[in-house]
Structure formats: C-alpha cells, structure tokens
Amino acid sequence: MYKSLQKMERKMNKNIFKKGSTRRNTAIVASAVAMLGALTFAPAEAAPTVKVGVLTDMTGAFGIVGKSNKAVAQFTIDEINKSGGVLGRKLQMVLADSATDPAVATQVASKLVNQDKVAVVVGGVASFTRVAVRDVIAKRGKTLYIWPASYEGNECSNNVWNTGSAPNQQVDPTVKYLLSQGKKTFFLAGSDYLYPRNILARVRQVVLAGGGSIVGEEYVPLDMTDPSNLVSKVLASKADALFEVVVLPGTGPFIKGVVDGGFKGKIAGTLFDEGINPIIGKQADGLIGVQDFYLPVDDAFTKSTVAKFNKQHPEAAGLFSATFNAPAWYRSIYLWKAAVEKAKSFDTAKVNKAMDSISLKNSIGGPVSFAPGTKHLNLPMYLGKSNADGSNTIVKSLGKIAPYECAKKQ
Amino acid sequence: MSPTTIRGIFDVLSLSSVLILLVIGMAIIVGMMKVFNMCQGELVLLGAVTAFLCGKYLGNLWIGIILAPIVVGLFGLLLERTIIHRFYVNPQGALLATFAIGLIMRESLRTRMSTQSSPVDAPIQSSINIGGASLPVWRIVIMVVTLLLALAIGLILLKTNLGMKVRATLDNPDLVSVSGISTKWMYAGTYAVGSALSGFAGAMIVPLQTLYPNLGYDNLILMFIAVMIGGLGQFAGPLAGAAVIAVPGAILGQFISPVTGQILVVFLAIIFMRFRPVGIFQRGR
Numbered sequence: 208m209y210k211s212l213q214k215m216e217r218k219m220n221k222n223i224f225k226k227g228s229t230r231r232n233t234a235i236v237a238s239a240v241a242m243l244g245a246l247t248f249a250p251a252e253a254a255p256t257v258k259v260g261v262l263t264d265m266t267g268a269f270g271i272v273g274k275s276n277k278a279v280a281q282f283t284i285d286e287i288n289k290s291g292g293v294l295g296r297k298l299q300m301v302l303a304d305s306a307t308d309p310a311v312a313t314q315v316a317s318k319l320v321n322q323d324k325v326a327v328v329v330g331g332v333a334s335f336t337r338v339a340v341r342d343v344i345a346k347r348g349k350t351l352y353i354w355p356a357s358y359e360g361n362e363c364s365n366n367v368w369n370t371g372s373a374p375n376q377q378v379d380p381t382v383k384y385l386l387s388q389g390k391k392t393f394f395l396a397g398s399d400y401l402y403p404r405n406i407l408a409r410v411r412q413v414v415l416a417g418g419g420s421i422v423g424e425e426y427v428p429l430d431m432t433d434p435s436n437l438v439s440k441v442l443a444s445k446a447d448a449l450f451e452v453v454v455l456p457g458t459g460p461f462i463k464g465v466v467d468g469g470f471k472g473k474i475a476g477t478l479f480d481e482g483i484n485p486i487i488g489k490q491a492d493g494l495i496g497v498q499d500f501y502l503p504v505d506d507a508f509t510k511s512t513v514a515k516f517n518k519q520h521p522e523a524a525g526l527f528s529a530t531f532n533a534p535a536w537y538r539s540i541y542l543w544k545a546a547v548e549k550a551k552s553f554d555t556a557k558v559n560k561a562m563d564s565i566s567l568k569n570s571i572g573g574p575v576s577f578a579p580g581t582k583h584l585n586l587p588m589y590l591g592k593s594n595a596d597g598s599n600t601i602v603k604s605l606g607k608i609a610p611y612e613c614a615k616k617q
Numbered sequence: 618m619s620p621t622t623i624r625g626i627f628d629v630l631s632l633s634s635v636l637i638l639l640v641i642g643m644a645i646i647v648g649m650m651k652v653f654n655m656c657q658g659e660l661v662l663l664g665a666v667t668a669f670l671c672g673k674y675l676g677n678l679w680i681g682i683i684l685a686p687i688v689v690g691l692f693g694l695l696l697e698r699t700i701i702h703r704f705y706v707n708p709q710g711a712l713l714a715t716f717a718i719g720l721i722m723r724e725s726l727r728t729r730m731s732t733q734s735s736p737v738d739a740p741i742q743s744s745i746n747i748g749g750a751s752l753p754v755w756r757i758v759i760m761v762v763t764l765l766l767a768l769a770i771g772l773i774l775l776k777t778n779l780g781m782k783v784r785a786t787l788d789n790p791d792l793v794s795v796s797g798i799s800t801k802w803m804y805a806g807t808y809a810v811g812s813a814l815s816g817f818a819g820a821m822i823v824p825l826q827t828l829y830p831n832l833g834y835d836n837l838i839l840m841f842i843a844v845m846i847g848g849l850g851q852f853a854g855p856l857a858g859a860a861v862i863a864v865p866g867a868i869l870g871q872f873i874s875p876v877t878g879q880i881l882v883v884f885l886a887i888i889f890m891r892f893r894p895v896g897i898f899q900r901g902r
Contacts (some may be wrong), residue, residue, distance in 0.1 A: 427876070433826065435632055437875060439624045455734055456832075459734070467718070468750075598732055
C-alpha cells in the first residue's frame with residue numbers, strides 16, 4: 208500500500224510539472240542563450256562538452272550515500288576539466304536522482320541515455336538499482352555503464368564495468384585472518400536478501416576450505432525491529448567468530464545485543480568503515496573487515512586527494528569512505544577517461560573494448576588495473592579494525608587482490 | 618537452567634513487554650476510540666525523536682523520556698482538534714487522513730536526518746548476570762514499566778470517575794453529552810493520552826533499536842494485528858492481543874528462522890481472526 212501511494216504521489220508530481228512549465232522554461236532558456244550569444248565572444252573552435260551521467264540516490268534511505276557520491280563525481284570531473292578534459296573536450300556532470308527506488312531509477316536512467324545522450328553512466332548505490340538500470344543503459348541504450356560499488360558479485364553483462372570490490376576481495380582475507388587468529392567456529396548472520404546471502408555463501412566456502420566450521424547461519428527480515436532472538440542464537444552457539452551482514456538500521460542493535468550479551472568471539476563483516484561506524488555507535492569498537500580504502504591508508508596520492516576533496520566539498524567532508532563508494536566513484540571516471548583516450552573515441556563499442564586492459568597508477572588506496580576478462584579490478588585491499596570513536600585502524604595492508612568474477616570464477 | 622534457557626525465557630518476556638508497551642497507546646486510540654490511526658507508528662517515532670534530541674543536546678535521555686509523552690500528547694491534542702475529529706463519522710476517511718499524516722511525519726524526518734539511522738544509548742547501559750546469562754538492565758526496566766503502566770491505565774479506566782466518563786463517552790456520546798459532559802474535549806483528551814503513551818513507548822524502546830524514519834512504521838502492522846486479535850471497544854483486549862502474538866513469535870524465533878517465524882505468526886493471527894473475529898475477551902454479538 209505504501210509503495211503504491213508513493214507511486215501515485217510521483218505521478219501527480221509529474222503531471223503538475225508537465226502543465227505548461229516546460230514550454231515556458233524552454234522559452235526562458237532560449238532567450239538567455241540568445242542574449243549570451245550576443246554578449247560574449249564564444250571561441251568558435253571550442254569542442255562541445257561531453258556529458259557524464261551521475262546516477263545516485265539523492266533522496267530516500269540512501270540519501271546520505273548520494274550526497275557523498277555527487278560530491279566525489281563533481282570533484283573528479285572538475286579535476287579532469289582543470290587538466291584539459293578528455294580528448295580536448297570538457298566533461299559536464301548530469302545528475303540523476305534514483306531516490307532509493309528501482310522504479311524511479313529506471314525512469315531517470317532512461318532519461319540520461321535517451322534524452323541527455325550521456326557518453327557514460329556511473330552509478331547506483333544498491334544492487335536493486337544496478338539490476339533495474341543495467342539493461343536500460345548498457346543493453347538497450349548501448350551506453351557504457353560503470354557500477355562503482357562493492358557488491359555481491361556475478362555482474363558480467365556487456366558494456367557494464369565493475370569498479371568496486373568483488374566478494375572474494377573482501378571475504379577471503381577477512382576469513383583467512385580470523386582462521387589465522389585461531390577462530391575455528393563461525394556463526395553467519397545476515398539480512399534476508401541477495402547481498403548478504405551471496406556474501407555469506409562465499410564466507411561459508413572459505414571457512415570450510417580453511418578447516419573451520421559453521422555453527423549457525425541465520426537470516427532476518429529487512430524490517431526486523433528487535434534482534435533479541437538472533438542475538439540469543441549467536442550467544443548460544445558460542446562461536447569463535449561472528450560474520451555479520453545484517454544491514455542498517457539493524458546492524459547497531461544487533462551488534463550491541465551480541466556485545467552486551469557477553470559474546471567472547473570476534474565480529475567481522477563487509478560493511479564497516481568510517482562511513483558506517485558512527486551509525487553503529489560505540490559498539491563498532493573492534494569490528495573486523497576488509498575494504499579498498501580506509502582514511503589512514505599510507506599513500507601520498509590518496510592522502511593529498513582526500514584532503515583536497517574535504518577542502519573543496521565541505522558539504523560532504525567526512526563522507527569520503529569506502530562503504531559510501533567514494534574511492535570507486537573517483538577511479539570510475541578516471542578509468543573511463545583512460546579508456547576513451549586509449550580508444551581515441553567516445554564511441555561505446557570502442558571504449559568498451561579498451562576498458563579491459565586499463566590501469567591507473569594514481570588512484571585512491573593505490574594503483575588499480577582491470578583483470579582482463581573479469582570486468583572487475585585488481586584492487587589494493589586493507590584489513591581494518593573499527594574503533595569506538597568511529598575511526599578505523601589498518602591492521603594489515605594486503606596488497607593487490609585479483610577478483611574471482613566472470614571469466615575467472617573460483 | 619542453562620544460560621541459553623534463561624535467555625530464551627528472558628527474550629519471550631522482553632519481546633512481549635516491548636510490543637505491549639507499543640500497543641498501550643494504540644489500545645486507547647484504535648481499541649477504544651475505534652479510530653483507525655495509521656499514524657500511530659509515527660507518534661511512537663515522534664517520542665523517539667524527542668528522546669534522541671534530548672540525549673544529543675542535553676546529554677540526558679531521562680529528560681527525553683519525561684518530555685516525550687508531553688510533547689507527543691500536545692501534538693496529539695493539536696492533531697485531534699484540527700484533523701482527526703472531522704473523521705469520527707467517516708472511518709475510511711480517517712484511515713487515509715492518518716496515513717497521510719504518518720507519511721508526512723516519516724518523510725520529513727528522512728529529509729532532515731543526515732544519516733540513515735542514529736544510535737541512541739540507553740540511560741542504563743549495564744547488564745546483570747543471572748545464571749550465567751548476561752541480561753541488559755534496560756530491557757528489565759521496560760518489563761517493569763510496561764506492567765505498571767498497563768495496570769495504572771487499566772485501573773484509571775475501570776475504577777475512577779474520569780475513567781467512567783471516558784468509557785461512557787466512547788460508548789454512547791449522545792447520552793453523555795445530554796448529561797452535561799463535553800464529549801468534544803473527552804474525545805480530544807483521550808486521543809491526546811493515547812498519543813502521549815505512544816510517545817513514551819517510543820522514547821523507551823529507541824535505545825533497544827535505533828532512530829530511523831521507519832521505526833514506527835515497521836512496528837505498525839504487528840501493533841494493528843495485536844489490536845485486531847484483542848478486539849475493538851476495550852482497553853485490555855489489545856494488550857492481551859500483543860501478548861498472544863509476541864509470545865509465540867518469540868518462542869518460534871528461537872527454533873526456526875526469523876523470516877519463517879514472522880510469516881507463521883501472521884498466519885496464526887489470520888486463523889485466530891477467522892474463529893474469533895470479535896477478539897479475545899468479547900462474547901459474540
């Protein structure tokens with residue numbers, strides 16, 4: 208009922224905006240353009256700008272992530288334009304709000320491709336958005352689509368490129384670390400949807416391969432309000448380690464319950480970093496995870512770029528984090544730029560072909576390169592530990608890890 | 618008893634008391650006044666927000682817990698006098714109007730919050746050890762408070778003059794109004810008290826969960842089921858209804874997956890409604 212009302216509301220909004228306002232706006236824009244043309248000496252040889260579609264959730268549950276994404280995209284595009292653009296042409300950001308709703312995402316993605324004629328679309332926060340827009344953009348729209356998020360894996364469509372971490376890049380080192388610390392029995396807990404299920408399937412595989420055992424696996428509904436039952440099951444299992452992918456808003460109450468209940472083991476997951484820790488609260492203390500970036504990453508380029516970002520975008524300072532996909536957004540646009548320059552063309556087919564072997568020396572977190580045939584990146588990964596104040600400590604720098612995806616499944 | 622059994626029993630008590638606490642306000646507004654109040658969840662949310670803000674800016678959640686019923690009660694009074702009272706003759710209209718109010722409250726919080734959710738620390742954060750199980754004190758406080766609150770409201774309604782007037786008004790407003798009692802303010806006052814109780818519940822339970830826009834909405838369906846099972850027209854029914862769905866839910870949750878457990882509870886509720894459509898305590902008419 209709630210969903211359908213939301214839809215009704217949206218339809219009404221659309222109709223209101225349709226009435227006459229478009230024509231008036233066009234007239235205003237046309238006269239403004241005419242005036243500008245008369246007043247300024249536009250250099251005749253200036254090449255037209257190239258549009259980059261930036262698709263993210265500016266509103267709805269993931270609005271906070273959208274705020275970060277938009278700022279990082281603007282920052283990256285400004286940086287590229289300052290150094291001369293791509294093939295001599297300046298980039299122009301076209302922002303589309305997918306509103307944490309797959310139906311809206313499909314609409315705005317279609318507009319980006321068919322109306323704005325963007326050269327590439329970067330975006331999506333949750334996998335349901337990727338699934339909703341990928342065919343609209345990459346298949347029917349024949350436009351390059353870059354998915355900049357760590358996710359559950361298995362995205363191998365044509366014209367789609369993944370620039371976040373694949374499950375094995377986060378899960379394998381986390382589990383191996385726990386095993387090396389003498390943790391033998393694991394409890395797996397997650398929210399009941401695709402992402403946690405796929406991540407925990409990988410966890411199970413690596414635990415069993417490493418000689419550990421699974422003493423429990425539980426999934427809770429996304430709208431779970433009280434985690435008591437799950438907490439009791441974890442405590443009763445007496446597991447050495449809890450691998451949890453219970454997503455927000457359930458994460459905090461769940462971890463709090465487990466910690467307060469006297470859980471003796473380690474708690475690990477894929478969604479802990481400076482962006483999420485403060486939302487969890489002080490129970491974040493001691494959480495283990497692997498990301499492609501944490502603020503203390505010891506890399507001169509990373510440090511100076513993040514500092515520059517915080518200065519230029521005070522509205523999103525503190526939102527530059529791996530779980531908000533900030534590093535992936537930054538490198539996505541640079542990877543596309545490198546592919547366009549290699550292809551010497553903005554043509555989708557040519558850029559798509561060039562992407563496979565692109566690498567970046569300067570990237571947030573360290574150098575990255577596409578692992579040929581996998582549509583995913585070889586990423587430098589870091590094992591991190593969360594602190595009570597929301598910050599992260601890097602336990603170990605893991606170096607470049609190859610993705611097991613698409614052609615190279617393991 | 619093993620620590621696991623102790624925790625199991627504790628979970629049943631805790632989950633039931635949380636749901637009963639959430640339902641107390643609704644038992645008055647939906648159960649007794651028979652207003653299908655779809656924004657009841659957002660009244661809980663408003664209480665939680667009040668507590669959160671007091672915790673954040675005054676550094677003391679106790680103040681928030683005391684303020685929440687006052688703030689939400691006044692808000693409920695305003696709501697009743699401006700909107701709700703127009704719909705007593707039109708229950709379907711009330712359903713839509715209160716749904717809209719809830720939607721507005723929920724979404725305006727979403728646009729104001731700079732994060733998806735915010736943690737709230739309980740005023741008492743310690744745990745006590747009973748038979749090897751470490752049990753959070755705040756949950757015990759909620760059990761005691763719920764029990765006392767339900768008893769107090771029940772006694773006021775049954776044993777005091779005011780309670781009698783309220784029940785009389787809701788039962789037969791015409792007769793009451795010719796007896797010289799202002800039904801207008803009786804209705805407004807009752808709605809305000811129902812709101813205040815929901816606000817209080819929100820402030821109490823937000824440390825167990827976390828502050829997020831759907832905090833009330835996610836609880837709403839279970840609250841409604843509790844009221845439906847308990848039966849309309851009285852106060853105690855919905856509370857018993859809350860226990861009837863929370864207890865099997867909590868017990869099932871210990872043995873089967875929470876997802877299946879949730880589906881089963883709703884399924885059992887439907888079967889119950891089929892055989893006892895008037896609720897637990899009422900005789901068929």
